[in-house]
Amino acid sequence: MSDEVNLMSQCGIARMAGLLYLAFIVTFATSTFIQGHPIAWGEAGATANAIVASQGVFRLGVTLELVAALLFLLAAWALYVLFKPVNSNLALLFLLLNAVGVAIECVDLLLHFSALTIYTGSTALSAFKPDQLQTLGLVFLKLSGNGGMVCGLFYAAWLFPLGYLVIKSRLLPKIFGILLILDGISLMICLVQMWFLPGYEKWTYPLYPVMFIAECGLGLWLAIMGVKERASTPIVATGGQRR
Secondary structure, eight states: OHHHHHHHHHHHHHHHHHHHHHHHHHHHHHHHHHHHTTOOTTOHHHHHHHHHHTHHHHHHHHHHHHHHHHHHHHHHHHHHHHHTTTOHHHHHHHHHHHHHHHHHHHHHHHHHHHHHHHHHOOGGGTTSOHHHHHHHHHHHHHHHHHHHHHHHHHHHHTHHHHHHHHHHHOSSOHHHHHHHHHHHHHHHHHHHHHHHOTTOGGGGGGGHHHHHHHHHHHHHHHHHHOOOGGGGSOOOOBTTBOO
């Protein structure tokens, strides 16, 4: 009976993690599309005019990204609860890496809101000329973009311990663990490209299907299938190791 209760609890946590992960993916993709539309990088005046003309849409995009960050952190927490009995140290590691990435992303969102504040005017900025304010706002947006690369490093790193735990835990098919590790490698390659080879984004396009299949596949499997029945075998975590 206790094994059946344990399995039901694991399945509930797994499905919650999957639903949170899928909700994060959909919300983040929507926010990225909304925010990217009015920004004309390198053209301060055009960017300012576009954002001011669609303030509501821009605010919605930033707000959705904030919600997505929260959903991502909650999904990581649910996965932590699921994998903690397997290896508590590695589970804590991927949760911390995810949390640091989310924290950096939230700072980036503050920069986005700051740019909007600059564009819409403020008595504290009355000493600046309009063209100076437009340039300053674009600087904030570009700083936010650079911060996105920094948080991307943590979002790539958390996939390695997560993928390893998926492989070792027997809670899920091992293929998902392999895909998550490949996802992390792909994200690292994308970061190297953005840092050292800007303008060569097409080189990383073949990596996108791997990332999509890994994360969407994980979310769908968890939400629909839960975990394997054999995962109900008792696991004792001492120092994060099975016995």
